[in-house]
Amino acid sequence: xxxxxxxRKNKRDTAFVCIFMLILLFAVIFVFGFALGFPPIFSMAxxxxxxxxxxxxxxxxxxxxxxxxxxxxxxxPRRREEKLFMYKVEEMAIAAGLPVPKxxxxxxxxxxxxxxxxxxxxxxICVTTGALQKLNAEELEGVMGHEMSHILDRDILLAxxxxxxxxxxxxxxxxxxxxxxxxxxxxxxxxxxxxxxxIIAIAFAIFAPLFSRLAYLFISRRRExxxxxxxxxxxxxxxxxxxxxxxxxxxxxDDPKGSPTVAPLYIxxxxxxxxxxxVWSTHPPIDERIRRLRAM
Amino acid sequence: xxxxIILAVILVLLVISFVAxxxxxxIRLENRIDNSxxxxxxxxxxxxxxIPNLVExxxxxxxxxxxxxxxxxxxxxALMNAGTPRDNIKANNQLxxxxxTLFAVAENYPTLxxxxxxxxxxxxxTHTEDKISYARQHYNDxxxxxxxxxxxxxxxxxxxxxxxxxxxxxxxxxxARETPKVSF
Numbered sequence: 001x002x003x004x005x006x007x008r009k010n011k012r013d014t015a016f017v018c019i020f021m022l023i024l025l026f027a028v029i030f031v032f033g034f035a036l037g038f039p040p041i042f043s044m045a046x047x048x049x050x051x052x053x054x055x056x057x058x059x060x061x062x063x064x065x066x067x068x069x070x071x072x073x074x075x076x077p078r079r080r081e082e083k084l085f086m087y088k089v090e091e092m093a094i095a096a097g098l099p100v101p102k103x104x105x106x107x108x109x110x111x112x113x114x115x116x117x118x119x120x121x122x123x124x125i126c127v128t129t130g131a132l133q134k135l136n137a138e139e140l141e142g143v144m145g146h147e148m149s150h151i152l153d154r155d156i157l158l159a160x161x162x163x164x165x166x167x168x169x170x171x172x173x174x175x176x177x178x179x180x181x182x183x184x185x186x187x188x189x190x191x192x193x194x195x196x197x198x199i200i201a202i203a204f205a206i207f208a209p210l211f212s213r214l215a216y217l218f219i220s221r222r223r224e225x226x227x228x229x230x231x232x233x234x235x236x237x238x239x240x241x242x243x244x245x246x247x248x249x250x251x252x253x254d255d256p257k258g259s260p261t262v263a264p265l266y267i268x269x270x271x272x273x274x275x276x277x278x279v280w281s282t283h284p285p286i287d288e289r290i291r292r293l294r295a296m
Numbered sequence: 297x298x299x300x301i302i303l304a305v306i307l308v309l310l311v312i313s314f315v316a317x318x319x320x321x322x323i324r325l326e327n328r329i330d331n332s333x334x335x336x337x338x339x340x341x342x343x344x345x346x347i348p349n350l351v352e353x354x355x356x357x358x359x360x361x362x363x364x365x366x367x368x369x370x371x372x373x374a375l376m377n378a379g380t381p382r383d384n385i386k387a388n389n390q391l392x393x394x395x396x397t398l399f400a401v402a403e404n405y406p407t408l409x410x411x412x413x414x415x416x417x418x419x420x421x422t423h424t425e426d427k428i429s430y431a432r433q434h435y436n437d438x439x440x441x442x443x444x445x446x447x448x449x450x451x452x453x454x455x456x457x458x459x460x461x462x463x464x465x466x467x468x469x470x471x472a473r474e475t476p477k478v479s480f
Binding site: 080083084087090091092094095096097236 | 328331332335339419423426427430431433434437438
């Protein structure tokens with residue numbers, strides 16, 4: 001499979017997941033309205049534009065909201081470390097044949113990095129100050145290659161949009177569940193035989209957030225391996241990224257910073273060392289990633 | 297009757313989109329090669345522009361290393377006068393090794409190594425050098441994608457009609473291919 005085929009496949013996946021998320025969001029709003037006793041047409045009239053607007057809004061404001069959640073600032077070329085980081089971003093952009101992303105820095109002693117943006121033209125790569133201090137040039141290059149291939153493969157759009165939609169589905173389901181359990185008398189009183197509908201609504205409220213999250217995580221984990229491989233192809237040096245991942249693994253964050261919302265975007269989950277594989281991990285286990293890189 | 301017409305229209309549309317897809321793909325990949333050559337060219341010029349500043353800032357310190365500086369200047373003018381891509385790459389390789397010698401010699405001059413201006417130029421030249429090698433790598437990646445597209449079926453049939461021939465990759469010098477060794 002060439003890089004072009006891969007990009008096309010990823011774009012298709014992204015569109016598929018966006019539509020899936022849209023339908024799920026719509027369904028949650030619909031069931032919510034239904035359980036509260038609104039007529040289906042009314043829920044549909046509210047739910048459809050609301051979910052479309054929400055997905056469009058997470059699309060338009062995604063970059064700014066991710067950057068402010070991470071408390072990132074533009075890299076300062078007057079500091080040598082940050083200037084060298086900007087240089088690396090530019091070099092990797094040339095290797096990938098992409099426009100140069102904006103370079104951002106997050107003040108944190110952890111070693112981490114993420115890429116965000118809607119398309120390669122407005123992409124941002126952000127690293128922590130810890131990464132700039134603790135990684136050498138070769139390792140930083142490996143990390144930049146990984147982030148650049150997230151941009152090249154159009155993973156950033158999917159990640160940024162779903163981070164928003166998954167959050168919304170969780171929030172709406174939570175409200176639905178609470179109102180069904182404590183304030184749901186209205187629906188029951190109105191319709192004597194509709195008990196099973198309430199059960200479906202409750203089940204839906206429980207499972208919708210799980211489904212949306214699992215669907216996203218499944219794809220996100222696969223994309224991490226892909227970004228590792230493509231990143232190593234860009235730098236022609238898998239060892240650099242492998243060593244960077246080793247340092248990340250050894251550098252256990254004792255005081256994790258940043259927002260959990262942004263966690264799936266990072267090169268490695270900042271909240272725990274992903275040593276074991278689990279359906280709930282945003283990233284594959286680090287040891288397995290290092291093993292695959294060394295086997296290239 | 298109407299069924300046959302609809303079927304024929306669908307078939308024609310399919311054929312047209314098939315042809316358009318491969319035509320556009322080949323053109324797009326060829327443009328990418330030109331574009332990545334332009335990128336190499338930009339970086340080579342940038343590098344040549346930085347050299348006089350470097351020579352200026354080093355001259356005062358390296359009284360006894362005239363030969364080293366001369367080699368750098370000579371390689372630079374060869375790069376400025378290079379006409380063909382092949383000459384360009386050759387002159388650039390010469391410049392790379394001349395600069396490498398210069399930076400190695402600079403290690404013996406502590407005052408020079410502490411000079412802010414020199415350090416900045418050294419950073420920037422290393423950066424430009426890296427950019428050149430990545431631009432070359434991207435050029436070769438682009439050539440590979442183009443060659444693959446026009447040598448495999450069905451792109452092959454279109455490429456013949458369009459008169460496209462496979463392109464040559466740039467040879468990357470041995471020392472540029474090595475990744476720097478790091479010790480911990």
